[in-house]
Amino acid sequence: MFGGHWSDILANADEALICIEDEDRVGITNAMAGVSNGCDACHMASWSPAYLHVTNGIIDGWLKGKPTKTGVNEQDAEPAPEIANRRVMQELWFRYLAAESHLRSWELQGLSKELGMIQPEAKERAKRWARVAEQADLLSNLAASRKLEGMKEAYKEMTQTCLSCHARNVGGREILIPMAWD
Numbered sequence: 001m002f003g004g005h006w007s008d009i010l011a012n013a014d015e016a017l018i019c020i021e022d023e024d025r026v027g028i029t030n031a032m033a034g035v036s037n038g039c040d041a042c043h044m045a046s047w048s049p050a051y052l053h054v055t056n057g058i059i060d061g062w063l064k065g066k067p068t069k070t071g072v073n074e075q076d077a078e079p080a081p082e083i084a085n086r087r088v089m090q091e092l093w094f095r096y097l098a099a100e101s102h103l104r105s106w107e108l109q110g111l112s113k114e115l116g117m118i119q120p121e122a123k124e125r126a127k128r129w130a131r132v133a134e135q136a137d138l139l140s141n142l143a144a145s146r147k148l149e150g151m152k153e154a155y156k157e158m159t160q161t162c163l164s165c166h167a168r169n170v171g172g173r174e175i176l177i178p179m180a181w182d
């Protein structure tokens with residue numbers, strides 16, 4: 001699912017660049033909306049209630065049908081940790097805003113440049129998630145046919161892909177659960 005959102009973003013950014021060559025304003029606008037929808041779709045699926053400042057107090061309020069004051073019983077009074085991912089995301093957001101502003105003022109060169117800076121990150125992440133999905137499928141098929149052979153390799157390949165992306169975007173992470181072959 002995550003890989004799919006990045007692929008959508010990439011496909012729409014590619015499409016916008018093709019439309020820029022044709023100076024097709026409607027095409028560019030639609031493709032830009034496609035990029036933005038790709039971002040939103042993943043955020044809707046992945047942002048935790050806490051990240052969205054939905055707290056126990058707010059849930060209680062909903063259950064009782066009462067409004068809740070902002071800041072009451074905030075679970076996330078501590079700011080979210082500074083992980084690399086946030087900076088990458090903020091950068092994408094600034095690029096997208098700049099692209100929109102170039103679209104409004106019809107500055108196609110600037111627009112191409114901003115879209116060109118969104119593409120590599122989307123491509124990189126789509127590729128990494130595709131690798132995770134591929135190995136997860138393989139694992140799942142092996143498990144369904146009750147074959148242990150090849151499982152360790154597929155699991156290693158999959159988790160290496162998790163870990164290398166975390167090294168790049170999150171920080172270190174330990175694997176704590178012993179595996180069937182340990």
Ligand code: HEC
Nearest residue numbers: 002005006009038039042043046080086089090092093096
């Ligand atoms: C595959 C999922 C996914 C996609 C696609 C995605 N994001 Fe995000 N984004 C996240 C997650 C997860 C967070 C939460 C970051 C955190 O917890 O620190 C986030 C956070 C953010 C934030 C808030 C950063 C902050 O200051 O805390 C911004 C802004 C953002 N994304 C912009 C974008 C833009 C723009 C795009 C599209 C070009 C995009 N994202 C695509 C998953 C995604």
Ligand code: HEC
Nearest residue numbers: 083085086125128129132158159161162163165166169170
């Ligand atoms: C393409 C990059 C990428 C891949 C691949 C990836 N992750 Fe992540 N993962 C992230 C990012 C970015 C965050 C941090 C999101 C946030 O909170 O801002 C994250 C957060 C997490 C968390 C959140 C909990 C915590 O301690 O912060 C878990 C658990 C996790 N990943 C597990 C996995 C597993 C398991 C895999 C492989 C099957 C995987 N991830 C593959 C990028 C990735």
